[in-house]
Amino acid sequence: MTLVKRNPASINFLFDELFNAFPAHWGNDQVQHNFAPAVNIHETTDGYHVELNVPGRNKEDFKVSIDNHLLTIAFEQKETIENKDYKTLRREFSFKSFKRSFTLDEKVNADAIQAKYENGILKLYLPKKEEVKIAPKEIAIL
Template identity: 50%
Template sequence: MSTLVTMPKNGSEVSTNRNNSSLPSFSSWFDNLFESGLGTGFLSNFNTGITLPAVNIKENKDEYFLEIAVPGMKKSDFNIDVDNNTLSISSEIKEEHEEKDESYTRREFGYSSFKRTFTLPDTVESDKIKAKYSEGILSVHLPKREEAKQKPAKRISVS
């Protein structure tokens, strides 16, 4: 006779079941399959193509900076557009590989894409936006218009 202790998943009480069989039930086997590394590891190998890259946005008195983490790409993979006050950054990559041998043909293909859009404030000088890609980071420089830049404090004398 074996004792099976079930640990709570949601903080409920622990139950103890006595079972004469040493085989797990189908439901516990199925749950364990997807809770173990096998289930999540297997599922993580499928790229859904909808992952959005992380973005950092910085601002100082003269400009805004966007930093987007997109490793493994080339400069030519990016499409950056400004339409009215909307900045769109997108990428689409399709890869195909085929290997033929006498007894088999193996084809592998991959697809990934993303699109991020940002509404620009009226203070951005859209004609002077620049982008640079280096070491997996796409940096976009968004300068502010001259009239939007913060001026230093000025003392006014009373006459």
């Protein structure tokens, strides 16, 4: 470990100490653009349940698509608010976006996928094909 001495008389030292107490993402413009929501994926005998934690969004801003067995969930929201009462010096929450992709296996019936957005959770149901739902029969060994 290397010990670095600071000059306490320097005004920069005071600012460094002050701003190091803030979360690391503050002031980093790239964080908003690289946001990826937390995802839960559950499997049942009938299908898969995918849940994305995305509170405070509008369902119209989501785009769910499937291309070549790749399920892609994208979100983009642009906010343009003009206010003549004040001058904005910095705007960090005017654009939000993310994209998550998942590879679907052959078990999924892509034509019957359902999605709904409620209470800040985007829920997708990916049903399995009928032939996959049938449990294999056990064969007695003679």
